[in-house]
Amino acid sequence: MNNKNPIATVVRILDGLSEWTGRSIAWLTLLMVLVTFVVVVMRYVLNIGNIQLQESVIYMHSFVFLLGAGYTLKHDGHVRVDIFYRPLGERGKAVINIIGTLFLLLPVSLFILWISWEYVLFSWHTMEGSQEAGGIEALYILKTSLLLMPVLMILQGIAELLRNILVLSGLEHLTEADTHGEHPL
Numbered sequence: 001m002n003n004k005n006p007i008a009t010v011v012r013i014l015d016g017l018s019e020w021t022g023r024s025i026a027w028l029t030l031l032m033v034l035v036t037f038v039v040v041v042m043r044y045v046l047n048i049g050n051i052q053l054q055e056s057v058i059y060m061h062s063f064v065f066l067l068g069a070g071y072t073l074k075h076d077g078h079v080r081v082d083i084f085y086r087p088l089g090e091r092g093k094a095v096i097n098i099i100g101t102l103f104l105l106l107p108v109s110l111f112i113l114w115i116s117w118e119y120v121l122f123s124w125h126t127m128e129g130s131q132e133a134g135g136i137e138a139l140y141i142l143k144t145s146l147l148l149m150p151v152l153m154i155l156q157g158i159a160e161l162l163r164n165i166l167v168l169s170g171l172e173h174l175t176e177a178d179t180h181g182e183h184p185l
Contacts, residue, residue, distance in 0.1 A: 005171065007162050007165070007166060007171075008166065008171070010158075010159070010162060011159045011162045011163050011166070014155050014156060014158060014159035015074055015156075015159050017070075017152075017155060017156075018070040018071050018073070018074040018152065018155070018156045018159070019071065019074065021067060021068070021070060021071055021152060022068050022070070022071020022072070022074070022075075023071070025063055025064055025067045025068050025071075026064070026068065026071075028060040028063055028064050029060075029064055031060060032057055032060045032061060032064070035053055035056055035057055035060070036057055038053060039053050039054055039057065050134075051130070051132045051133070051134040051135045052134060052135060052136050055130060055132070055135050055136045056136065058142075059136065059141075059142050062142055062145055063142075063145055066145040066146070066148065066149040067145060067148055067149060067152065069149050069152060069153055070149075070152035070153050070155060070156035071156075073105075073153060073156045073157070073160065074156050074159070074160075084096075090167055091167065091168060093164075093167075094164040094165075094167035094168050095164075095168070097160060097161075097164045098161060098164045098165070098168075101157050101160055101161045101164070102161070105153065105157045105160075106154060106157050106161075109150040109153040109154045109157065110150065110154070112146070112149070112150040113147060113150040113151065113154075116143075116146040116147055116150070117147065119143065119146070120140070120143045120144055120146055120147050123139060123140040123143045124140045124144075126140075127140060128140045128143070
């Protein structure tokens with residue numbers, strides 16, 4: 001890379017992580033559709049039920065929403081009240097984004113991480129499984145996404161914070177991908 005700005009490098013790496021995670025986890029949506037189709041055919045055509053397949057749809061749905069949250073933040077896909085934000089210029093938007101990241105995104109993500117920690121650790125300690133007979137015996141893995149989601153949000157929040165600082169500094173162009181198509185990850 002011809003860009004030596006360390007802040008821009010950190011932004012590109014964190015963006016790359018969110019991009020990779022989001023694109024990878026997005027494949028679960030296709031798998032979810034296919035598994036749901038199989039569950040429906042098994043149940044209504046073959047009169048066969050399968051708790052593990054049904055629970056797997058819940059797991060995949062949870063993973064898509066929880067692990068895709070950082071990707072959604074990167075692509076500005078979260079709900080925003082645009083009454084004041086939309087008409088602002090780039091610098092005004094950067095100030096709002098910095099305030100929102102520092103006083104909303106990061107504290108809420110840290111709180112979710114803190115409040116979920118013991119809950120998830122207990123689940124791992126007991127190797128918690130499904131409450132349904134024949135269900136997936138790995139509920140602790142599903143609950144782990146309660147820790148991964150805030151971590152991914154914090155990492156992308158840091159990228160957004162740094163990107164907006166670069167905007168205020170007039171250096172926002174440094175975070176754009178270079179012309180050689182080099183990917184940070």
